[in-house]
Amino acid sequence: MIRRRKIGAFEFDRPWLILCEGRGDKELLHKLITSDPSLHNTFTIRFPSRESDSTGGRGKFGNWLRDVCDTAPSFGENVRGVVIVSDVDADRSGSLREITSGLSAAGLPTPSGEGVEARSAGFPATIIIYLVPHDTLGSLDTLCVQALGSKWNLLEVVEEYIDKTPAVAWSATKRGKAMLHALLAATCATKPEATLSTVWQECAKYHIPLDTNVFDDLIAKLASLRKSRL
Amino acid sequence: MERQPAGAADRRMIKAAVIENFRGFRRTELQDCRRVNIIVGANASGKTALLEALFLASGGSPEIALRFRQWRGLEQGVTGVLATDFLWNDLFYNFDKDNEISIKLIMDPFGQRSLDISYTGDKTVLLPGYNLTQAHYTPSPVSFTWETPDGKSTITPIMGPMGNIQISGAAQPKVENYFFSSGGHYSAADTANRFSQLSQNYQEQEIVDVFTSEFPKIDKLGVEIYNGIPALSGSIGGIPKKLPLALISGGVNKFATILCCLHFQRHTTLFVDEIENGFYFNRLESLWRNIHKIAMKNEAQIFASTHSAECLQAASLIAEKYPDDFSVIHLGKHGSKHFQGRQFTFAMEEDIEIR
Structure with a gap:
């Protein structure tokens, strides 16, 4: 359509x-x-x-x-x-x-x-x-999880969280998406429902950092x- | 809007065309034309000229070439011998009358139809039956020759001393087609006559149904006589008298006129310059839907130009369901480029500029 x-x-x-x-x-x-x-x-x-x-x-x-x-x-x-x-x-x-x-x-x-x-x-x-x-393995989301998780020092926490959910059995790509959503929801105070495409409209302090290796x-x-x- | 008369069913659809030495076209080709053909391109790219070429070749008379001037807003009244040249010059590519104009239409399924327009120079030849006192009635310096599988006919307009032009005969076989200029001058009487003839044969109801569903505020569609002149009229809430549609709205009138033309006879070809003119943007989708629907039913064909992205987008919504019926023809510096149905909808979906 x-x-x-x-x-x-x-x-x-x-x-x-x-x-x-x-x-x-x-x-x-x-x-x-x-x-x-x-x-x-x-x-x-x-x-x-x-x-x-x-x-x-x-x-x-x-x-x-x-x-x-x-x-x-x-x-x-x-x-x-x-x-x-x-x-x-x-x-x-x-x-x-x-x-x-x-x-x-x-x-x-x-x-x-x-x-x-x-x-x-x-x-x-x-x-x-x-x-x-x-x-x-994984996707662009996987890179974003690493960048955002490091920024907020939440990488280990979010991995631990995902490992305790049904997502533990998912593919690396799907686990990456779940972790990214979880990280964005928990860090983007102005819009917890932000996504990879919409988070950039929020305040810069909530963005995924791009200046990481x-x-x-x-x-x-x-x-x-x-x-x-x- | 200009109508050419009905006649022998020598054709169904224009499938392809080759235009040479006409207006701004040294040579251009159209291929794989569809039921609905939308012509796009920048100003002065030749959209109107393309419609004129197809209209002229698909039937009619040299008189149409003169009407083009009027539709383009040029003065029509001309007198004097020089004027006879002046009238036809702009039909020729680069005003070069040494190169004959050739417009070939490949019709499906009835073969080729062609029009050649040639300049016969300053040869003032007395036509048979004319005596010396009539010598100031001279053949114009151009002749129009139509050729179809059924025969060939040449018409040379006769120029009078006061700039009047006599054209006897007509291209054979004649065809049924209509030209809507961008200026939107539609004869209320012609539309009323067509509607009346449909009504006399109990065939007007489909027009009424479509029209009233599109414009529910207007009802009681019918022909009324105003000071001796018939006009398709309607009733609009709050106004105590029925009004000619032309007085209600230009777009409403244009819509009704298009409906009447498409319904009036099968195998009609409509040429509409700047089709979006007069229509509120949210009417465009239903305009295309109805045009396509009726064109399919009556085996009509449409060639319409537009500058409007909204108009293209609206057409693409219909083309999405009927991709084989739509074509977009882009006229540019390097000739014509065709976007057939699926390519057209893809471009619209991906927001790709094809105008």
Whole structure:
């Protein structure tokens, strides 16, 4: 179902497109790249929002990119690279395979692995895939839990709490989401129901800290893209 | 709004078109046109010219080319020999009359229909039957040739000494289509006549039902005569007399006029310039819904231009259910780009600028 939205058509006016999984990821990535002056004016961030696309999860990336390429003149004119930032979840190679299968099915350049650039005729941009976290299972939420938990010195407490709930049996990604919700609810005094996408509208002291080394690897990768010659 | 008369059923839908040397088009192509075709593009990108080209080629008479000037707000009354050139010059790409205008329509399922407009120069030729005293009635320097699988006809308008223009004959076979200019001059009498004819055949009820559901404050829709001139009229609460719809609201009148045109005959083609004009934003979705519904039922086809994101968004809500029936044609510096139904709804959903 097409949602009614405010009128304000979108244009791709940056050389790199970051394609992520959802609104919360988008807001976090936006904060990350705007907090680092070296990343300004380089990245547009979008996520496949098309509800009518029955392709699930990461498989949507391929169809979405193909449709954007077909419909948005500004994509072909301005975008030279696409970086897909997706969650590792419980199976690093499985997650990568899900993305590359979707890209391949859409007839797009298909990277052979994480951090490998792919290019092909008929598509104007290089495609590269980064899975997060880079060194463990989980998701972007997992990184946020580490950052926010450290800030409030609640990391051990929230892990202990989650271990005493049914979430103990969940996947790393789901446990990460539960811990993030718990941390936000217990620290964001102005809006305990804040989420990864809405907490940024609250007072800065309740934000997830971005100046920790938790995000260093991701920022370094994005910075290297900015410097790369496409 | 201008109507061309009904005639032989030589066509159903325009599936594709090639336009050469017409107004701002050196050459442009339309492909895979659908039931509803929405034309977008910047000012001066050729949206109106595209509608004019299709309207002119899909039937009618050279007179229509003159009416284009009027719809665009240019003076119509011209006199003198030079005026005969002046009248037609702007039809030609870059005013270059050496290059013949060619508009080819690929019709589904009845083959090709074409219009060639050529400049015959200063050759003042006496037409058969004209004597010397009539010599000041000269053929205009352009001729219009329509060709269909059924035949070919050439019409050369005759220019009179006072700027009057005589056009005899008509392109064959004629077709049923209507042009709504952005200025929105609709003949109340024409609409009333169409409604009356539908009513005489007990076919007006669907129009009444749609109209009153869209505008529930207006009822008792019918034709009334005002000082000898018929007008589609309605009753609106608090006013003691029925009023012509044109006096109630421009948008209401336009909506009723479109409904009447679509209902009047099957296989109609509607050309609507700046379709959103006159409509309150929250009417746009139902406008498209009704246009699409009636177009499907009566096998009509719509070509409509718009600048409005709200209008596109409203159309996309209908296109989402009927993607194969919709196409958006963007006119730009590098020609036309088509967004077929699914691409159209994707762009709307993702807030991608396609205007």
